Amino acid sequence: MAEYKGVLICGEVTEGRLESFSLELLGIGRKLADDLGQELGAVLLGSGIGDAAKEAILFGADKVYVVDDPLLKDYQTDSYTAVMEKVCKQLLPDILLLGQGAIGRDLAPRLAFRLGTGVTMDCIELAIDPETKLMVQTKPVYGGNALAVLVCEQTKPQIATIRVKAMAPLERDDSRTGEIISIPAELDPAAMRTKVLDKVKEEVVGIKLEDARVVVCGGRGIGGPEGFSQLEEVAKLLGGAVGATRPPCDSGWVAAHLQVGLTGKIVTPDVYVGIGLSGSSQHIAGISGAKNIIAINKDPEANIFRVAHYGAVGDYKKVLPTFIQKCTELLSG
Amino acid sequence: MNIIVCVKQVLDPELPPSAFKIDPEAKKAIAPRDRAPVISPFDENAVEAALRIKDAHGGTITTLCLGRDLDMAVVKKPLSMGADELVLLQDDAFEGSDSFATAYALATAIKKIGEFDLIFCGRQSADWDAGQVGSGIAELLGIPSVTPAQKIEIKDGKVVVERVVADGYEIVEVSPPALITVSNELGEPRYPTMKGIMVAKKKTATVWTAQDLGLDRSMIGASAAKSKMLKLFIPVREARCEFVAGETAEEFGANLALKLREAKLL
Numbered sequence: 001m002a003e004y005k006g007v008l009i010c011g012e013v014t015e016g017r018l019e020s021f022s023l024e025l026l027g028i029g030r031k032l033a034d035d036l037g038q039e040l041g042a043v044l045l046g047s048g049i050g051d052a053a054k055e056a057i058l059f060g061a062d063k064v065y066v067v068d069d070p071l072l073k074d075y076q077t078d079s080y081t082a083v084m085e086k087v088c089k090q091l092l093p094d095i096l097l098l099g100q101g102a103i104g105r106d107l108a109p110r111l112a113f114r115l116g117t118g119v120t121m122d123c124i125e126l127a128i129d130p131e132t133k134l135m136v137q138t139k140p141v142y143g144g145n146a147l148a149v150l151v152c153e154q155t156k157p158q159i160a161t162i163r164v165k166a167m168a169p170l171e172r173d174d175s176r177t178g179e180i181i182s183i184p185a186e187l188d189p190a191a192m193r194t195k196v197l198d199k200v201k202e203e204v205v206g207i208k209l210e211d212a213r214v215v216v217c218g219g220r221g222i223g224g225p226e227g228f229s230q231l232e233e234v235a236k237l238l239g240g241a242v243g244a245t246r247p248p249c250d251s252g253w254v255a256a257h258l259q260v261g262l263t264g265k266i267v268t269p270d271v272y273v274g275i276g277l278s279g280s281s282q283h284i285a286g287i288s289g290a291k292n293i294i295a296i297n298k299d300p301e302a303n304i305f306r307v308a309h310y311g312a313v314g315d316y317k318k319v320l321p322t323f324i325q326k327c328t329e330l331l332s333g
Numbered sequence: 334m335n336i337i338v339c340v341k342q343v344l345d346p347e348l349p350p351s352a353f354k355i356d357p358e359a360k361k362a363i364a365p366r367d368r369a370p371v372i373s374p375f376d377e378n379a380v381e382a383a384l385r386i387k388d389a390h391g392g393t394i395t396t397l398c399l400g401r402d403l404d405m406a407v408v409k410k411p412l413s414m415g416a417d418e419l420v421l422l423q424d425d426a427f428e429g430s431d432s433f434a435t436a437y438a439l440a441t442a443i444k445k446i447g448e449f450d451l452i453f454c455g456r457q458s459a460d461w462d463a464g465q466v467g468s469g470i471a472e473l474l475g476i477p478s479v480t481p482a483q484k485i486e487i488k489d490g491k492v493v494v495e496r497v498v499a500d501g502y503e504i505v506e507v508s509p510p511a512l513i514t515v516s517n518e519l520g521e522p523r524y525p526t527m528k529g530i531m532v533a534k535k536k537t538a539t540v541w542t543a544q545d546l547g548l549d550r551s552m553i554g555a556s557a558a559k560s561k562m563l564k565l566f567i568p569v570r571e572a573r574c575e576f577v578a579g580e581t582a583e584e585f586g587a588n589l590a591l592k593l594r595e596a597k598l599l
């Protein structure tokens with residue numbers, strides 16, 4: 001068997017900049033590479049990658065492989081899988097890490113099937129086993145109710161995708177040096193069977209949910225779109241953003257992109273307030289990085305109270321007005 | 334359009350977390366006695382997506398389900414919603430199959446079914462939350478895939494898919510045959526009608542074993558798994574919720590604000 005060596009991360013570049021998420025990949029990738037005593041490589045696919053390659057070095061990469069081609073402007077399964085297959089066969093990485101985002105969650109399984117190797121999706125912890133030198137992968141299953149620990153023993157590369165915000169990036173170090181290597185894409189446009197006709201961006205008013213220091217989430221118990229305007233008021237008061245569990249999104253009370261959880265946004269605010277939501281494991285999956293969890297629910301047995309730091313048991317319609325009033329008082333006083 | 338929808342039977346993911354139990358030795362979740370399994374919710378969205386296309390353009394919908402201990406009332410639900418056929422892959426040899434083995438069995442069954450224009454799957458199953466099988470089937474069949482979709486329309490013989498991304502969606506065009514995975518943004522699946530339930534009751538499922546499919550035994554079951562599970566456990570959460578004091582909900586509200594100030598969160 002050919003020798004597989006080193007750790008490779010697949011970074012994402014938007015408008016010439018590395019996604020913050022890719023920095024998290026570089027952080028964990030660096031750690032795994034150091035534990036193995038091997039190199040950390042980063043592969044960047046896109047069109048107009050520019051300074052992102054240098055940035056990847058400052059954030060931990062030893063080598064950056066740039067595949068810059070107009071055909072890679074939009075993510076498409078066929079083109080990205082073909083390029084990554086080629087890159088993996090050329091570089092033979094022992095470990096390949098991708099992000100559990102719009103690209104990684106589509107690319108990683110397709111690539112793993114093509115290479116005939118295993119992949120673990122949405123990992124929250126990765127480590128090197130000191131004896132076997134294999135990558136030990138921890139992944140939430142059953143919506144987050146349980147954690148599974150896995151290793152891929154027989155095949156290479158060992159592929160994993162990583163949950164957003166589960167890993168810490170390194171500090172940028174301007175003294176770091178590395179090598180930038182260009183790899184031609186050599187794509188056959190005829191082999192690209194999909195076409196991106198348009199991209200539609202949801203409009204974000206106020207602070208972005210993912211960046212907010214305060215997140216106020218509402219659930220099914222809010223009862224309708226009117227209730228959410230009260231949550232808006234709380235969010236505004238506390239300088240935060242409004243999010244939701246899945247039912248309010250599915251019912252159209254709020255926009256779909258406000259969904260927080262396993263299949264929605266992952267948030268890591270200082271303060272999270274959950275109102276009229278039960279605290280399902282799938283929702284908690286999106287807030288486990290919150291520093292302080294506050295819950296308002298009329299059911300004292302609701303699961304959210306098992307993860308909350310502060311709780312108020314009662315009908316939110318009665319709790320919120322006095323809460324808002326007191327907060328206003330305290331903030332102005 | 335002829336559409337094949339892959340559906341999986343799972344433990345009800347809406348089970349309260351406090352009732353969720355595992356067998357750490359067997360590294361498996363324990364099915365609660367008082368709660369029936371369900372079709373994995375995203376797979377129901379996939380069935381709904383297929384029904385919408387059938388409503389607009391006609392065609393047949395075949396649902397394909399691999400699993401053990403299948404509850405007929407559960408796996409027949411897509412039929413009662415309006416799907417036409419049901420194919421079950423049932424064999425002890427599938428026990429312990431991972432995403433690769435599952436995709437291999439499903440792709441082989443799809444070849445045996447023969448003609449299709451589209452294959453739909455849920456974006457991920459509610460138990461392993463991996464989201465690999467759909468892409469795997471597409472890879473094995475050598476067809477394009479788009480994942481995950483919130484809307485699927487047929488325009489001039491082409492499939493126009495709204496693919497969900499973090500801050501919106503992309504509009505992607507693909508020609509059949511193609512595989513598409515479906516997300517909940519598509520909208521709620523329809524309820525079975527009384528008539529639908531009666532029709533489903535009378536329908537018999539086609540059942541295929543590993544042998545019927547001519548599967549390579551070394552590629553299915555636990556021994557074929559690409560990854561080995563070392564451990565399955567329920568994480569402990571340090572639950573220490575401080576409930577605010579008070580007599581009425583109004584008092585709770587004011588006291589919660591005071592508490593946050595005290596904790597320097599306000």
Ligand SMILES: Cc1cc2nc3c(=O)[nH]c(=O)nc-3n(C[C@H](O)[C@H](O)[C@H](O)COP(=O)(O)OP(=O)(O)OC[C@H]3O[C@@H](n4cnc5c(N)ncnc54)[C@H](O)[C@@H]3O)c2cc1C
Binds near residue numbers: 244275279298
């Ligand atoms: C594979 C999969 C992925 C999923 N991904 C996500 C995800 O990313 N995000 C997500 O959120 N969900 C997700 N879900 C859905 C999840 O399982 C739950 O169904 C959902 O989170 C429940 O939302 P909820 O807590 O708002 O509703 P419920 O569980 O119905 O809870 C409503 C709560 O409101 C309380 N309440 C009612 N009225 C009031 C009132 N007047 N005042 C105060 N409290 C009140 C009730 O006591 C109850 O606790 C996923 C499910 C699956 C299967």
